[in-house]
Amino acid sequence: MLVLGIESSCDETAAAIVEDGTRVLGNSVASQFSLHEEYAGVVPEIASRAHVQAIVPVLNEALHKARCSLEEIDAVAVGHRPGLIGSLLVGLSAAKALAWSLDVPLIGVDHVHAHLYAGLLETPVDGMEKKRSTSIAMDAHYPALGIVVSGGHTALYLLGSPTDLIRIGSTIDDAMGEAFDKAATILGLPYPGGPNLDALSQLPGAHDSVVRFPVSRLGKDSLDMSFSGLKTSLLYAVRGHPGKGSHGPQGYERTQADVSDERKRDLAASFQKAAVEAIVLKATRALDRFDEFSDSPCRSILTGGGVLANSRLRYSLSDLARTRNLPIVLPDRSFCTDNAAMIAGLGTHMLSAGLRADLSLSPVPTTAC
Ligand code: KG4
Ligand code: ZN
Numbered sequence: 396m397l398v399l400g401i402e403s404s405c406d407e408t409a410a411a412i413v414e415d416g417t418r419v420l421g422n423s424v425a426s427q428f429s430l431h432e433e434y435a436g437v438v439p440e441i442a443s444r445a446h447v448q449a450i451v452p453v454l455n456e457a458l459h460k461a462r463c464s465l466e467e468i469d470a471v472a473v474g475h476r477p478g479l480i481g482s483l484l485v486g487l488s489a490a491k492a493l494a495w496s497l498d499v500p501l502i503g504v505d506h507v508h509a510h511l512y513a514g515l516l517e518t519p520v521d522g523m524e525k526k527r528s529t530s531i532a533m534d535a536h537y538p539a540l541g542i543v544v545s546g547g548h549t550a551l552y553l554l555g556s557p558t559d560l561i562r563i564g565s566t567i568d569d570a571m572g573e574a575f576d577k578a579a580t581i582l583g584l585p586y587p588g589g590p591n592l593d594a595l596s597q598l599p600g601a602h603d604s605v606v607r608f609p610v611s612r613l614g615k616d617s618l619d620m621s622f623s624g625l626k627t628s629l630l631y632a633v634r635g636h637p638g639k640g641s642h643g644p645q646g647y648e649r650t651q652a653d654v655s656d657e658r659k660r661d662l663a664a665s666f667q668k669a670a671v672e673a674i675v676l677k678a679t680r681a682l683d684r685f686d687e688f689s690d691s692p693c694r695s696i697l698t699g700g701g702v703l704a705n706s707r708l709r710y711s712l713s714d715l716a717r718t719r720n721l722p723i724v725l726p727d728r729s730f731c732t733d734n735a736a737m738i739a740g741l742g743t744h745m746l747s748a749g750l751r752a753d754l755s756l757s758p759v760p761t762t763a764c
Contacts, residue, residue: 398746399468399493400739401454403486404478404506405547406430406437408449409735412461412468416533416743417517419736421461422729425449428587435586436576443481450489457735465497472502472742474509474735475752476759477547483758491754502742503752506733507548507762510699511541512557512744513737514724533557533744536695536724540681544674544708545700546572546589548762551618551681553688554697557744562764563688564618564677571670572702574622578629578666582659583651593705596664605661606632608669610676618681620673629666633659671707675715682719696723704731 397420402409406427412420427445431437458465473490475483494501515533533556541552541560549572550565569577572589579588584595596603608628611621631637635648642650654662678696685693696716702708709725716723730737745751 396469396743396746397463397467398470398472398502398739398743399457400504400735400737400742401471401473401486401490402506402733402735402738403446403450403482404474405482405733406442406445407733408446408453408486409733410454410457411734411736411739412457412463413516413736413739413743416740417515419516419518420463421457421459422734422736423453423456423460424734425453432586435580437479439479439481442479443485446482446485450485454489465493468493468497468499470494470500470502470742470746471497472504472739472745473756474506474738475503475756476505477762478506478758478760480758480760487756487758491756495754500746501752501754501756502745502750503756504738504742504745505763506738507543507545507550508560509737509741510543510545511552511554511560511697512741513699513726513730513734514697515557516726516730516736516740518727518729536697536722538689538691538693539695539697540678540685540693542674542678542696542698542712543700544571544698544702546570546576546702548700549620549622549674551677553685555689557741558748558750560764561688563681564620566620566622567613568621568623569626571620571622571674572700574626574670575702577626578663581626581630581633581651582663589702590704592663592667593707595660596667597706598660600657600660601664602661603664603668605658606665608665610669610672612676616680616684618677618684620677622670622673625666625669625673629662632662667705667707671705671711674708675711678712678715693721696721698723698725699731699737701732704728
């Protein structure tokens with residue numbers, strides 16, 4: 396089965412052709428990075444306009460890479476939640492038009508749930524020969540602990556199957572990627588902050604315990620997370636406490652320029668250590684409490700989201716999995732950030748489960764769970 400996936404929830408326009416839920420025959424992503432760089436964040440109106448310009452070329456590129464024609468497509472899956480309404484509308488309109496004109500099923504996919512499927516896609520991508528096999532052998536992974544860490548979402552899930560998800564914990568304020576991006580701005584790093592902060596933390600000589608930043612625990616058994624206090628601690632470590640100096644409207648003690656490059660590198664490494672520790676702490680608790688949520692023991696850890704491109708997070712979660720004797724699935728870095736292959740992959744399972752949409756499918760700003 397060949398499923399065309401379409402993704403336009405934020406600032407990436409993407410299309411992909413996926414066979415039987417895992418084989419990525421063609422994958423195309425147009426990033427809007429350069430358009431939003433000067434604002435150090437995504438500007439919704441600019442994003443929607445850029446999606447309109449990119450959607451047809453991206454679709455054509457994915458089909459071309461897959462050496463596939465539209466007539467061969469069996470279904471169209473589209474990320475319709477969560478995201479920016481104007482951005483979602485572009486992908487959704489394209490998907491509806493294609494599904495209707497090709498007379499194939501339309502599937503509405505939750506973007507956050509799709510991130511948790513990304514690790515099950517096969518790599519390398521593009522130009523794979525079509526096999527047209529029919530089986531989708533996924534059962535070995537489930538039930539699983541799902542960990543999604545992205546720019547907009549950070550949450551833990553009990554995964555009974557690709558389409559059966561229960562959220563068991565989530566951030567109560569910033570997503571971890573958002574905290575990374577803001578931390579990078581505090582350190583004066585260019586947009587997009589997360590990858591740049593990661594790179595700075597890995598420079599030779601980086602000292603990750605120069606400041607012991609807080610790791611929020613919330614309640615004793617809580618599976619929720621919080622990153623806003625960590626971010627504020629970094630702000631104070633860089634600028635000093637507000638009200639005690641003369642810099643800026645809040646009267647900080649220092650400016651960013653007063654901090655040496657070595658100190659910024661060490662602060663970046665210390666921040667990253669604390670942020671990753673928070674995820675590992677909550678993942679550990681979730682594994683300890685797994686039998687409260689599931690009748691069967693956990694069989695794997697499935698991860699996804701842009702921040703899974705982070706070197707320290709990948710290493711630390713792999714370490715946790717090793718100590719628990721569990722397999723861990725980390726998406727290829729190209730599938731950590733937003734892409735349409737994960738939408739097509741999960742869409743294939745939704746179609747098998749009878750979860751079809753119709754032309755009334757609407758964009759929704761929030762995740763389903
Ligand atoms: O999943 P994604 O592409 O978009 C959302 O669905 O939110 O995630 C983007 C986020 C951004 O916050 C970006 O800074 C972060 O992922 N990110 C990273 C790294 N690569 C991307 N954060 C830390 N380290 C990285 N290497
Ligand atoms: Zn995403």
